[in-house]
Amino acid sequence: MRIERLSVGLLSAVTLVLGGTQAGCGQPEHESPETPGEEQGTSTSALSYPNGSGRTVVSKxxxxxxxxxxxxxAPGFEQFRAAGAPDGDLHNIRIAEVDAPLTREAIVLMSSGQKMSSSGxxxxxxxxxxxxxxxxxxxxxxxxxLDGRSLAMKLRSLGWFPTGSTYLAVVNDNNFDHLFDSGKKQQLLNGFVGWTQAQIRPETRSIYLAGSSRGGCMVMRMAQALRANPAYDGIDLYVSSxxxxxxYTQGELGxxxxxxxxxxxxWGTFYGGWATxxxxxxxxxxxxxMYHIAGGEEVAPASGIRAFSAYSGSPPGTGSNLDWGWYKQTWVKWQHKEIGNPYTEPSSSDQPRVVSETIDAQLTWLDAFL
Incomplete structure (x- = not known):
């Protein structure tokens, strides 16, 4: 392994507010937990990765x-408008191209979650x-x-995808709004997919997509479109959610x-994921x-807004960690916003463990393939 191993315990779940409730969207959160949580979990371990350097960029x-x-x-982003979403919605999408070399052996795209208020x-x-x-x-x-502790900056500093041959962009606001209708979401998704495809070159050998909250759903759906296209069969596709x-009321991602x-x-919470x-x-x-880190805290009370959870066969009442080779899923006890923002949201005493079970866990997983 490249980096000294840091032992980690059980995984956990986290909350990032998407904002607002959605009437009639979810099961009432009054059922009794079957068993106190932590003793049901399985232990895991992740490597500890050094922070990268902070970077100042222009988000367009x-x-x-x-x-x-x-x-x-905007020049370089014409695919979004061509996909047909309204200009007013596209105006809210902002993307920073961190590295854009002419040679692109790898494409790395990362997205934040949904921005719900006037502030970021x-x-x-x-x-x-x-x-x-x-x-x-x-x-x-x-x-x-961009904070040097982030997944984007840590990965950049590690050099697994060299900056001289990697297109790296971060989506600061994807405007992939949970409340939009399915048709508008598809138009927005088509824009993101078309833009990603425009970055691919004959020498491209790998694509890495990562996202949190609504960004996590978006990159999973982008991966569906990319993997369905035989033109990209020779490209390795990695996805972190x-x-x-x-x-689920729209059947997103099944x-x-x-x-x-x-x-x-x-104990006393009702964290879980919508089955797919x-x-x-x-x-x-x-x-x-693909690697999905699941917490499943309801993002807003009685809204039905929560993470997805994969299953095979028939949905179990209580999940377990999964590793199917092509797909991995681990459960964590942290709140939704802690999973998405492990350096700012957890208590200072919990931060090292949350980082290890989220950012560094994804890097450990990716490290095994690169």
Whole structure:
């Protein structure tokens, strides 16, 4: 192994607020937990990875407003507008290209979760701070700082995907809104997929997608589209989901209204994931590797907004850690926002363990394949 091993205990679950409740979306949270959580879990271990260097970037709107207030497709992001989503929704999508070399042996794209208020939010995946959008105007957001402790900056510093031959971008706001109708979500998704495909070169050999919360659902759905295309059969596809949230009332990612309980959920809580037969969602699994870290805390009370959970055969009442070769899933006891923001949301005493079971756990998993 490249880095000194750090022993870690049981996994845990976490909460990042998407905002607002959705009437009629979920089962009432009044059932009794079957068994106190932690003793049901299995132990795991992750390597401890060093922090990267912070970086200041410009986050661009994929559709911007010109001096006359008219919407225009931003250069390099034309695929979003071509996919048909309304300009007003596309204007909220902001992406920072961290590295954009001409040679692109690898494509790395990472997304934060859904932005629900007028202010931004921290992301342990992309590295953006809570006030990342403070400088945004009608065209871009200059001077967005990415934290060196984030997944994006840690991975960049490790050099597994060399900066001279890797296209690296972070999606600061994907606007992949949980409440949008299925048609609009598909248009937005088509834009992200089209943009990703535009980065692929003849020399591209690997794509790595990572996202938290709604970003986690989005990268899983992007992976569906990419893996379904035989043109990319020669490209390795890696996907990291941090408590990815899909809307089960729309059947996103094959989710249903059947809840799989988190086996390590804290006593008195009802953490769990909406069940999906994930194998059926990915009939073409060649060169595909996915890792989902699931907590399953309901994002807003009585909203039904929670992470997905895979199963094989029939959905179990209580889940377990999974490793199917092409797909891995581990349960954690942390809140949703702690999973997405492990450097800012947990207590200082819990932060090392949360980081180990989220950011560093994903890096350990990826390390095994690279």
């Amino acid at each position: 709107r994929v559709v911007y407003k010109d001096g006359s207030g008219n919407y225009q497709a 939010h921290n992301s342990g995946v992309t590295g953006q701070g809570a006030s990342w959008d403070a400088t945004c105007d009608a065209v871009s957001c200059p001077n967005v700082t 941090f408590d990815g949230v899909c809307k 989710t249903s209204g059947e809840k799989i309980n988190n086996p390590v959920r804290p 037969d994930l194998s059926a969602q990915f009939p073409r699994k060649g060169r595909l590797r």
